Amino acid sequence: MSKQFPYLSSPIKIGNIQLRNRVVFSAHLTNFAERNLPGERHAYYYGERAKGGAGLIITEELSVHPSDHAYEKLVDAFSAEALPGYRMITGMVHQYGARIFAQLNHNGNQGTGLYNQLAVWGASPVADPLFCEVPKEIDQVEIDELIRFYAKSALLAQEGGFDGVEFQGSHSSLLRQFLSPYTNRRRDGYGGSAEGRIRLLREVGQAVREAVGPDFCLGIRLSGEEFVDQGLTLNDVVDIARSIEGMDLFNYLNTSVGIATHALYLVEGPMCLPPAYAVYMSSAIKQAVKLPVITVGRIKDPHQGEQVLRQGHADLVGMVRAQISDAYFARKSFNGQEELIRGCLSCNQDCIGRVGLNQTIGCVQNPAVGKEKIWGQGMVKPAPRTKQVYVIGGGPAGMQAALAAAQRGHRVSLFEKDHELGGQVRFASRLPYRSEFGDHIRNLLNELKTVPVQVYLGHEIRSEEVAEKSPDAVIVATGSLPQALPVPGCDQKNVLTVLQLLTQDVPLGEKVLIVDQLGFYQATGVAEMLADQGKKVEILSxxxxxxxxxxxxxxLDLWYQRARKKQIVLTPNVSFLGVDGDTVKGIHNYSGQQLLWEHIDHVVLAVPHRANDAFYFSLKGKVRELYRIGDCVAPRRLDAAVSEGFKTGSAL
Ligand SMILES: Cc1cc2nc3c(=O)[nH]c(=O)nc-3n(C[C@H](O)[C@H](O)[C@H](O)COP(=O)(O)O)c2cc1C
Ligand code: SF4
Structure with missing residues (x-):
């Protein structure tokens, strides 16, 4: 047990399953499935977190019935073909001392008929606000089949070596749709009253318990509150939790928040929500039942987890993104290496951001996500020969490259012309509600302290000097600079770029127009910052x-809510044509109408950058090995900088 985190590191029993600590890697889809089956990529992914010290791992949702094909890579839990993948996963996780449950689910109306060309199933014909497909109200025959398929899927999970199963009855599930008066309008025995609405869950629970026997662990995940009219309130969910305990079928309760297809930002809270924002829900449930309760929601450092447990708000802590970002979160927490945790930024850019685009899960900070087999801990071996490596540019790409090269045993010198490391991430984190983005630099700085990298700050090394010193390898990470826009007036004194605004002390007038050609935080963040200073702000996009x-x-939702309060004017569908004095010209994209904005004091350009690659080209042919990474290749986002830094540094 860890002295610093005695609650988080203490063992706990759930049913007959002993967990070594209370850190849970709760369910989250990965899109790793091939032919809708689990496989080796899952095994290495979960195995790495088991090796990293997690107590309990809960798989991504696995679908119990062919009528549920909510997205392309959903795993079929009802198919015996899942067994080889299951065995690979459970074998890998058990080998490292963690326990693993399979999450079983049917998404009900929170899905689409696009893949299986069937009507989606629902408690009642109530369309989901995101998918907008009116579901078929399932009849008794289908209910009976669903119950059988839950039991069959649970049995397969047991055969596959899992220690238990969890029903998703939370933010995206048919079970919740039955529990909720918002989606369950039935008049038969499965609706009409709280007792009727919980009947399906009871019957599924009974069938599964009968199939798997008394010793197999069985849990359910509930949304603490739905946050929709006629939806479940926290009081309703506390009553449901009591009824579930009374069924004497389940061994634990897990929690989540809201409805995923209504307000996903409540499920995977971005950095503008307070840490541990959902703990009050698990807390209320825990006060009402004796079953162990798992909490969740932007709990991303071991102190927060410890506090939640010490204050009695839950028995276990779900920390999902914290362990995507650093698979070794638990081990580092309990071994006194807390400052070496690559703490999650709650940026959502590559975890939920990629999965939402039907890509495999990733992380802006952790290039090994989904590639654990080749890049997991211990997979990158020490270099056969020590090289002298120069890294030019100390933004995230350069820092990560220096770290990876030094970890392979090379002698590394890192040159940065500014007096601080961190590059443009430092400026991005100055925007309102974006400060945690800057934690990436703090994480890298802490890790750099563990390797013998020579850091030269305020040192603008010339390419001739580099060529003269003749290191074995040079990695150029000189970043990017704003492009000059080919429109009139951009060289006027009252026109500046976002980077100029954030790095220079430019006093702005009262009326500011932001020209947004990026669609990301550059414009929205600057708009908020200026509105907070009392400016009248409009964004043209x-x-x-x-x-x-x-x-x-x-x-998006929370930014729009704040923008409205701050009276930021939003003008989409307009192309920027130029500036003439204090007048800005634009054209409506579809109608072709010419538009003018008059009496504008300042124009701020959120426009594409260009690669700052002059240094790289000046060195070409003059050193033995020359590489360029990150924005210096082409301006992109943090994920590209970090992964190219890692790949290049660890391949030397
Ligand atoms: C990419 C991604 C996919 C998710 N998919 C699921 C899922 O399949 N089932 C589920 O119950 N929760 C899912 N979740 C929600 C997580 O279990 C968890 O509640 C959420 O990430 C908040 O916890 P955190 O702040 O510790 O990341 C998902 C979360 C993420 C980030
Ligand atoms: S992409 Fe961002 S939010 Fe997601 S795990 Fe990585 S750091 Fe955390």
Whole structure:
């Protein structure tokens, strides 16, 4: 047990299963499935977190019935073909001392008939607000089949070596749709009253318990509150939790928040929500039942987890993104290496952001996600020969490259012309509600302290000097600079870029127009910052709506709510034509109408950058090995900088 985190590190028994600690890697889809089956990639992914010290792992949702094909890579839990994959996963996880449950689910109306060309199933014909497909109200024959398929899927999970199963009865599930008066309008024995609405869950629970026997662990995940009219309130869910305990079928209760297809930002809270924002829900449930309760929701460092347990709000802590970002979160927490945890930023860019785009899960900070077999801990071997490596540029790409090269045993010198490391991430984290983005630099700085990298700050090394010193390898990570826009007036004194605004002390006038050609935080963050300073702010965007990229990171809803309060004017579908004095010209993308904005004090350009690659080209042919990484290749986001830094540094 860890002295610093005695609650989080203490063992606990769930049913007959002993867990070594209370850190849970709760369910989250990975899109690793091939032919809708689990496989080796899952095994290495979960295995790495088991090796990293997690107490309990719960798989991504596995679908119990062919009528549920909510997205392309959903795993079929009802198929015996899943067994080889299951055995690989459970074998790998058990080998490292963790326990693993399979999450079973049917998404009900929170899905689509696009894949299986069937009507989606629902408690009642109530369309989901995201998918907008009116479901078929399932009849008794289908209910009986669903119950049989739950039992069959649970039995297969047991055969596959899992220690238990968890029903998703939370943010995206048919079981919750039956529990909730918002989606269950039935008049038969499965609706009409709280007792009727819980009947399906009871019958599924009974069938599964009968199939798997008394010793297999059985849990259910509930949304603490639905946050919709006529939906389940926390009081309702506390009553449901009591009824579930009374069934004497389940061994634990897991929790989540809201309805995924209504307000996903409540399920995977972005950094503008407070840490541990959902703990009050598990707390209320825990006060009402004796079953162990798992909490969740932006709990990303061991102190937060410890506090939640010490204060009695839950028995176990779900920390999902914290362990995506650093698979060794638990082990580092309990071994006194807490400062070496690559703490999650709650940026949602590559975990939920990629999965939402039907890509495999990733992490902006952890290039090994989904590639544990080749890049997991211990997979990158020490270099056969020590090289002298120069890294030019100390942004995230350069820092990560220096770290990876030094970890392979090379002698590394890192040159940065500024007096601080961190590159443009430092400026991005100055925007409102974006400060945690800067934690990435703190994480890298802590890790750099563990390797003998020579860091030269305020040192703008010349390419001739590098060529003269003749290191074995040079990695250029000199980043990017704003592009000059080919439109009139951009060289006027009252026009500046986001980077200039954030790095120079430029006093702005009262009326500011932001021209957004990126659709990300550059414009929305600056707009908020200026509105907070009392400016009148308008954003012009050529996109269909302002802040398009914020949908991917689940920041869109909350940013729009704040923008409205701060009276930021949003003008989409307009292309910027130029500036003439204090007048800005634009054109509506579809109608072709010419538009003018007059009496504008300052124009701020959120426009694409260009690679700052002059240094790289000046060294070409002059050193033995020359590489360039990150924005210096092409301006992109943090994930590209970090993964190219890692790949290049660890391949030397
Ligand atoms: C990419 C991603 C996919 C998820 N998929 C599931 C899922 O299949 N089943 C589920 O119950 N929760 C799912 N969740 C929700 C997580 O279990 C968890 O509640 C959420 O990430 C908040 O916890 P955190 O702040 O510790 O990350 C998913 C979360 C993420 C980030
Ligand atoms: S992409 Fe961002 S939110 Fe997701 S796990 Fe990585 S750091 Fe955390």
């Amino acid at each position: 050529s996109s269909l709506y302002v802040g398009q990229g914020l949908g991917r990171t689940l920041d």
